[in-house]
Amino acid sequence: MITLHHLNNSRSHRVLWLLEELELPYEMVTYQRDTKTMLAPPDLKAVHPLGKSPVITDGGLVFAESAAILEYLQEEYGNGRLAPSAGTAEHRRLRYWMHYAEGSAMPPLLLRLVFDRVANGPMPFFIRPVARAIAKGANRAFIGPQLELHLNYMEQELSKSEWFAGADFSIADIQMSFPLQAAQARAGLNESRPRLAAFLQRIQARPAYQRAMERGGPVMPGR
Numbered sequence: 001m002i003t004l005h006h007l008n009n010s011r012s013h014r015v016l017w018l019l020e021e022l023e024l025p026y027e028m029v030t031y032q033r034d035t036k037t038m039l040a041p042p043d044l045k046a047v048h049p050l051g052k053s054p055v056i057t058d059g060g061l062v063f064a065e066s067a068a069i070l071e072y073l074q075e076e077y078g079n080g081r082l083a084p085s086a087g088t089a090e091h092r093r094l095r096y097w098m099h100y101a102e103g104s105a106m107p108p109l110l111l112r113l114v115f116d117r118v119a120n121g122p123m124p125f126f127i128r129p130v131a132r133a134i135a136k137g138a139n140r141a142f143i144g145p146q147l148e149l150h151l152n153y154m155e156q157e158l159s160k161s162e163w164f165a166g167a168d169f170s171i172a173d174i175q176m177s178f179p180l181q182a183a184q185a186r187a188g189l190n191e192s193r194p195r196l197a198a199f200l201q202r203i204q205a206r207p208a209y210q211r212a213m214e215r216g217g218p219v220m221p222g223r
């Protein structure tokens, strides 16, 4: 039996969504973030040393990293669904997006989150102007331009095909959902990028996505 160790409001939604897409039997253990630090509770470290989510166990196997989990589940239980055949151009694109989501799209989004907290977190009043100036400088010099670059790139890529890996919905779209939702929440992604906005609407309309939301709670990557 597959067990998903699910953290509320997190990347774990990706795995829950895939389990629902493939209609696999699974168990879910839910963990709640600390409301102040947003960190996972320490008991998640009993499952995997990093104590982050998602993590799954399947028999004696333990898997972390959302992309690795999605690929494992698809290869093991997908029966050819939700990924193009290995060796095709579509499969090479799928592999690219599986890596790009966490390796390239997430870092500037995480920096935006961290610097927003630097500017707005609790601190003595006389420090606040300095903290705000540092955050503004980082946003102007690096984070803002990088976010623009990546959002324009992703928008352009979706002019080539309806889904990230090609004509068909795949695990690459599940993997890409999180940075795009984070960009919507904290980087101003909106209707001015119509292909990305339509992508977000299309995924949210999928019955499996909705079942995952009902079971695991909402994803608000702005926090």
Ligand SMILES: N[C@@H](CCC(=O)N[C@@H](CS)C(=O)NCC(=O)O)C(=O)O
Pocket: 007, 009, 010, 011, 012, 038, 039, 040, 041, 051, 052, 053, 054, 064, 065, 066, 067, 102
């Ligand atoms: N690159 C990893 C990131 C895992 C990760 O950072 N997960 C976050 C939730 S979105 C987490 O567990 N945060 C709580 C913590 O770090 O304590 C993946 O894609 O699975």
